[in-house]
Every structure is written in C-alpha cells, then in structure tokens.
Amino acid sequence: MTAMDAFQDHYPDNVAHCYGCGRLNPHGHQIKTIWDGDETVTVYQPEPFHTSVPGFAYGGLIASLIDCHSTGTAAAAMYRQEGRDMDSLPAFRFVTASLHVDFLKPTPIDAPVEIRGRVQEIKGRKVVVRTEVRSGGVLTARGEVVAVQMPENFGA
Ligand SMILES: CCCCC/C=C\C/C=C\C/C=C\C/C=C\CCCC(=O)SCCNC(=O)CCNC(=O)[C@H](O)C(C)(C)COP(=O)(O)OP(=O)(O)OC[C@H]1O[C@@H](n2cnc3c(N)ncnc32)[C@H](O)[C@@H]1OP(=O)(O)O
Secondary structure (H helix, E strand, O other): OOOOOOHHHHOOHHHOOOOOOOOOOOOOOOOOEEEEOOEEEEEEOOOHHHEOOOOEEOHHHHHHHHHHHHHHHHHHHHHHHOOOOOOOOOOOOEEEEEEEEEEOOOOEOOOOEEEEEEEEEEEOOEEEEEEEEEEOOEEEEEEEEEEEEOOOOOOO
16 A cells, blocks of 8 residues: 555455445545545545535535545554554455544535544554544544444344
C-alpha cells in the first residue's frame, strides 16, 4: 500500500457494497480514507440532494461519513498495529457497534467536508475512533464510533 491508497480500495469484494464506503455500490458515497501521520483523513463533496435546510448538509450524511470513516480507520489501525499489509489475509472486517455525533454548527453543502479521525483505543476486537468534521476549516461536527470486528456468524 502506498501513502495515497485509500483504505476502502483494499476491502475484499464481499465487504465492498456498503452504502457509505463500498467501492462496488454505485448509489453510495464511496468515501476514500487515507493516513496522514497518526490521523486518518476523508474529503467528501456533498451533493445538492444531500440538503437539510437549504444551503446545508443533512445530518444523516454527516453521520454516515463519520461512521464509514471510522470503521475504515479501525481496520487500518488494526493492520498498522500488527505490522501487516492491508491486502494480507485474514482480512480485518469492522462493523459499527456505536455511533455518536455532536452537530456543532451547520455544515455548508457547497464546499468539501474534511473528516479527520484518531484512534482513541484498541482493545481486543474493539477500536474506538474519535473524529472531527470541518468545512472551510470550521469545526461543524464531532463523532465517536465504537467499531467491533465482525463475528464469523454476523447476522445469524
Ligand atoms: C484498511 C482496511 C483494508 C482491508 C479491509 C479489510 C476488510 C474490510 C474492513 C472493513 C469493511 C467491513 C465492512 C464494511 C461495511 C460496513 C461498514 C460501515 C459500518 C456499518 O454500517 S456496519 C452496519 C451497522 N452495524 C451493525 O449492523 C452491527 C450489529 N451489531 C452486531 O453485530 C454486534 O452487536 C457487534 C458485532 C457490533 C458486537 O457484538 P459482539 O458479540 O461481537 O460483541 P462483544 O460483546 O464481544 O463486544 C466486543 C467489545 O465491543 C464492545 N461493544 C459491543 N457493542 C457495543 C456498543 N453497542 N457500544 C459500545 N461498545 C460495544 C463490548 O463492550 C466489547 O468491548 P470490551 O471488550 O472492552 O468489553
């Protein structure tokens, strides 16, 4: 993996259909997340149809971006901790156990949104990620996600 490869480009096909981050979902956000030192970064341009109040982005979009930014960060952090290449097997697959969002200011819809994440805790199968969302350098939302490695019997 080079510094510019997005985490989501390495998701195996069977977990690449997520609405927020799956590169194989043509209707989804297809976010792309990379390392920047110890932080992770996603930049996303909202579309006009993501409107809440005219001129501003829907909070569900912001939550979705925080969610998938954080599950991707969790997987990447686990690979980094184990000194493993992201394409090596077995793959780490994380799902969201908990998603908390504080909306601090309205997020403009006509400018790119930058999400930055930091790993707060890695313990067993759990990774806690804290995020900040900015538009034009202004902090508009904060998030905290508990991501848990997907069990083999997920959904059973
Ligand atoms: C960079 C990567 C490159 C390679 C990529 C490789 C692979 C791909 C990687 C990722 C891509 C994978 C999927 C992408 C798709 C979607 C991602 C987007 C996110 C979503 O859209 S995904 C859908 C919504 N999501 C669900 O549909 C989950 C439903 N749910 C469950 O399936 C279970 O609920 C589960 C599995 C979450 C936990 O179940 P479990 O039995 O495994 O958990 P368990 O009890 O063992 O807990 C273990 C530790 O998590 C803590 N914990 C558990 N639950 C908690 C909670 N709610 N709040 C706070 N902490 C919690 C415990 O407290 C304990 O922590 P502690 O050890 O510290 O006590």
